[in-house]
Amino acid sequence: MSLIVVGTMAFDALETPFGKADRVIGGSATYVAWSASNFTQPIKQVSIIGGDFPQEELDKLGKRGVEFDGVEVVKDGKSFFWSGRYHLDMNTRDTLVTELNVLEQFNPQLPESYQNCEFLMLGNLAPAVQISVINQLKNRPKLIVMDTMNFWMEVAMDDLKKALGMVDVLMVNDSEARQLSGEYSLVKAAVKIQEMGPKYVIIKKGEHGALLFNGKRVFFAPALPLEDVFDPTGAGDTFAGGFIGHLAQTGDISFDNMKNAIIVGSAMASFCVEKFGTTRMQELTKEEINDRIQQFVELVNFEISLV
Amino acid sequence: MSLIVVGTMAFDALETPFGKADRVIGGSATYVAWSASNFTQPIKQVSIIGGDFPQEELDKLGKRGVEFDGVEVVKDGKSFFWSGRYHLDMNTRDTLVTELNVLEQFNPQLPESYQNCEFLMLGNLAPAVQISVINQLKNRPKLIVMDTMNFWMEVAMDDLKKALGMVDVLMVNDSEARQLSGEYSLVKAAVKIQEMGPKYVIIKKGEHGALLFNGKRVFFAPALPLEDVFDPTGAGDTFAGGFIGHLAQTGDISFDNMKNAIIVGSAMASFCVEKFGTTRMQELTKEEINDRIQQFVELVNFEISLV
Numbered sequence: 001m002s003l004i005v006v007g008t009m010a011f012d013a014l015e016t017p018f019g020k021a022d023r024v025i026g027g028s029a030t031y032v033a034w035s036a037s038n039f040t041q042p043i044k045q046v047s048i049i050g051g052d053f054p055q056e057e058l059d060k061l062g063k064r065g066v067e068f069d070g071v072e073v074v075k076d077g078k079s080f081f082w083s084g085r086y087h088l089d090m091n092t093r094d095t096l097v098t099e100l101n102v103l104e105q106f107n108p109q110l111p112e113s114y115q116n117c118e119f120l121m122l123g124n125l126a127p128a129v130q131i132s133v134i135n136q137l138k139n140r141p142k143l144i145v146m147d148t149m150n151f152w153m154e155v156a157m158d159d160l161k162k163a164l165g166m167v168d169v170l171m172v173n174d175s176e177a178r179q180l181s182g183e184y185s186l187v188k189a190a191v192k193i194q195e196m197g198p199k200y201v202i203i204k205k206g207e208h209g210a211l212l213f214n215g216k217r218v219f220f221a222p223a224l225p226l227e228d229v230f231d232p233t234g235a236g237d238t239f240a241g242g243f244i245g246h247l248a249q250t251g252d253i254s255f256d257n258m259k260n261a262i263i264v265g266s267a268m269a270s271f272c273v274e275k276f277g278t279t280r281m282q283e284l285t286k287e288e289i290n291d292r293i294q295q296f297v298e299l300v301n302f303e304i305s306l307v
Numbered sequence: 308m309s310l311i312v313v314g315t316m317a318f319d320a321l322e323t324p325f326g327k328a329d330r331v332i333g334g335s336a337t338y339v340a341w342s343a344s345n346f347t348q349p350i351k352q353v354s355i356i357g358g359d360f361p362q363e364e365l366d367k368l369g370k371r372g373v374e375f376d377g378v379e380v381v382k383d384g385k386s387f388f389w390s391g392r393y394h395l396d397m398n399t400r401d402t403l404v405t406e407l408n409v410l411e412q413f414n415p416q417l418p419e420s421y422q423n424c425e426f427l428m429l430g431n432l433a434p435a436v437q438i439s440v441i442n443q444l445k446n447r448p449k450l451i452v453m454d455t456m457n458f459w460m461e462v463a464m465d466d467l468k469k470a471l472g473m474v475d476v477l478m479v480n481d482s483e484a485r486q487l488s489g490e491y492s493l494v495k496a497a498v499k500i501q502e503m504g505p506k507y508v509i510i511k512k513g514e515h516g517a518l519l520f521n522g523k524r525v526f527f528a529p530a531l532p533l534e535d536v537f538d539p540t541g542a543g544d545t546f547a548g549g550f551i552g553h554l555a556q557t558g559d560i561s562f563d564n565m566k567n568a569i570i571v572g573s574a575m576a577s578f579c580v581e582k583f584g585t586t587r588m589q590e591l592t593k594e595e596i597n598d599r600i601q602q603f604v605e606l607v608n609f610e611i612s613l614v
Contacts (some may be wrong), residue, residue: 088491184395187534208515211532220529220606225518227494259609290613299527300607302566306597 001142003248004114005032006046006133007123007237008103009053009071010080013096014276017088018230024277025057027080028123028147031234033066034281035241035268036121038289040248041065044114046133048106050077060282069111077102090229090273091206110136119248121240122146122167127159134166143253145169145244146198147236150179164197168253171202171240186211187218200258202243204236212262214255221262222299224270224292231276235269238281242268267292308449310555311421312339313353313440314430314544315410316360316378317387320403321583324395325537331584332364334387335430335454338541340373341588342548342575343428345596347555348372351421353440355413357384367589376418384409397536397580398513417443426555428547429453429474434466441473450560452476452551453505454543457483471504475560478509478547493518494525507565509550511543519569521562528569529606531577531599538583542576545588549575574599 007029014021029047037043042065049071058068083097106129120141122130130146146167152160153176164170170193174186180196181189190201190213201213207229209222242265247253250260270292274280314336321328336354344350349372356378365375390404413436427448429437437453453474459467460483471477477500481493487503488496497508497520508520514536516529549572554560557567577599581587 185534187532205515208512209529218532218606219609220532221609222516222527222529225494225525225527227492256610260611263609263611293611293613297611299525302526302528302570303563304567304570304600304604306600 001040001118001248001251002042002044002116003036003040003119003121003244004044004046004070004117004133004141005029005036005121005123005241006108006130007032007121007125008080009045009047009049010082011052012233012277013081013083014231014233015085016090016231017086018228019276021231021276025054026082026234026277028125028237030061030278031237031272031281032121032123032241032244033061033064034278035238035272036245036248037061037064037066038268038284038286039242039245039264042067044070044117046070046108046110046114048072048074048102048108050079050102051075053079067113069113070108072106072108074102074105084233086232090232093232108133115139118142118251119244120144121244123237123240124149127152127156127163130163131159131166134163143168143244143247145171145240147171147240148176150176153179161196164193167198169200169202170198171204171236171243173204173206173236177201177203187213190218202262204239206232206235210239210262210266212258214258217255219255219259219262221259221266221296223266224295224299226270226273229273232273234278235272238272239265239269241265263293263296267296308347308425308555308558309349309351309423310343310347310426310428310551311351311353311377311424311440311448312336312343312428312430312548313415313437314339314428314432315387316352316354316356317389318359319540319584320388320390321538321540322392323397323538324393325535326583328538328583332361333389333541333584335432335544337368337585338544338579338588339428339430339548339551340368340371341585342545342579343552343555344368344371344373345575345591345593346549346552346571349374351377351424353377353415353417353421355379355381355409355415357386357409358382360386374420377415377421379413379415381409381412391540393539397539400539415440422446425449425558426551427451428551430544430547431456434459434463434470437470438466438473441470450475450551450554452478452547454478454547455483457486460486468503471500474505476507476509477505478511478543478550480511480513480543484508484510494520509569511546513539513542517546517569517573519565521565524562526562526566526569528566528573528603530573531602531606533577533580536580539580541585542579545579546572546576548572570600570603574603
């Protein structure tokens with residue numbers, strides 16, 4: 001089923017304990033698209049880029065069924081740029097530079113060809129932009145998944161609350177869930193966030209896995225224990241791409257299938273961190289993905305008989 | 308099958324963000340016994356206590372099939388005392404007071420009735436004491452599980468390495484695994500620790516669950532997401548008790564059954580943290596335990612078909 005992905009397409013500069021990458025392709029919509037396109041095509045991308053964004057990167061994504069009618073190109077503008085340095089635990093990072101560039105003027109206009117999409121992935125962006133995209137859709141998608149970050153809780157909480165009332169799934173990390181809800185316990189945080197709108201709350205804990213909450217139901221997926229995590233950049237967006245990609249592929253938005261989607265997302269994220277930027281995502285095969293999902297089955301599967 | 312438990316029986320004073328407990332019964336062997344006795348009896352306890360240790364606490368454990376022939380009572384001595392304060396995340400704590408008291412002279416003498424035990428749980432103690440117990444057993448148990456802590460890595464590394472060469476399973480938390488191996492990656496840490504002796508390595512990550520490593524095999528069990536963690540004291544020992552209790556109950560030390568044992572241990576630990584000290588452990592029913600294990604099944608179970 002068809003999928004719209006809204007988010008940034010950008011350049012990143014990264015420092016991790018394992019090395020540096022000066023200017024690699026990044027952005028939330030880029031990672032989501034690389035990940036989701038393994039499961040569903042076409043992907044209708046909504047973003048904004050400068051004239052500096054390499055045509056060959058668009059071509060590579062195009063071959064994966066990613067469409068760019070909704071991507072505004074500002075010929076004399078510069079693409080969004082983010083630079084960060086990761087700490088040894090790879091779960092925390094310092095932002096060194098944020099250059100909004102063309103993102104400052106981002107006011108997405110959905111092309112007519114994007115109407116009637118069944119799945120909508122709203123990558124981390126100003127809540128007002130996320131709301132604008134939802135409002136431009138004549139028919140509400142079957143499922144709307146939204147990412148956000150602490151920054152918007154600080155500068156645009158009213159818009160954020162409005163956006164939360166319009167979506168089905170919120171995807172945040174543990175510290176964001178705590179900040180948004182004012183609760184330290186993630187169980188309590190998930191209850192409060194559900195009261196704000198989204199019936200499904202996914203809390204990502206980086207190397208400690210991810211939780212899915214829906215009413216009284218809860219599902220946990222671990223992160224794959226890896227020898228080394230080279231670069232966590234984009235892991236959350238790659239997770240999101242696997243999650244919504246699997247749901248769009250199967251067309252099944254039941255809680256049980258969301259569990260599978262979380263596993264698929266976790267498997268995709270485990271590849272993402274193996275190399276810098278989107279490198280690992282670009283070389284992935286279907287067989288590798290299936291093997292990795294099978295590793296997750298073995299990692300958590302047990303057969304206990306209660307006595 | 309029969310089980311020997313070696314460790315402390317002590318008093319704890321605890322401060323958590325939820326309250327204070329001035330002088331509650333604690334100690335590694337106490338928690339292990341409360342937990343394991345739900346699954347296997349008798350439990351042959353090896354410890355040392357002062358005249359101040361309440362007879363009624365021994366009586367309560369006695370009714371659970373715990374035997375005390377191997378517990379030395381120093382009538383005019385004081386039991387081991389530990390006091391600590393937990394931080395908000397409940398994964399970190401400051402030790403406020405450690406009074407070794409009778410523990411300083413602990414030199415366990417195994418009674419004849421303790422011979423031919425099939426399972427041995429070595430709670431956290433000086434490695435020399437752990438070695439002494441192993442050496443007193445005429446027949447090697449079917450499985451020896453050992454706990455330790457960073458303190459012994461700093462003051463008794465040679466003894467610790469010797470002990471590691473004598474046991475089957477090492478159970479440590481993530482920071483201890485890192486310190487012992489010199490590796491930040493837990494996957495690499497588990498490989499190095501296996502080279503030191505124990506073929507099975509269990510790395511506990513508190514609220515983030517536990518990992519079991521054996522060669523190339525790895526299993527992960529989450530901690531149950533709880534609304535509140537009132538007191539994490541003894542959670543690791545309660546986990547150990549559920550783990551070895553299940554193995555002793557079933558007599559099956561295969562990797563597959565160790566997975567189940569980890570789930571049982573995680574379920575028991577999830578009860579332990581609900582109240583101060585051993586309170587929750589003392590009131591537990593078989594039905595509650597089975598319900599909790601079923602919650603773990605639902606928490607991680609998924610059925611994915613690869614396409």
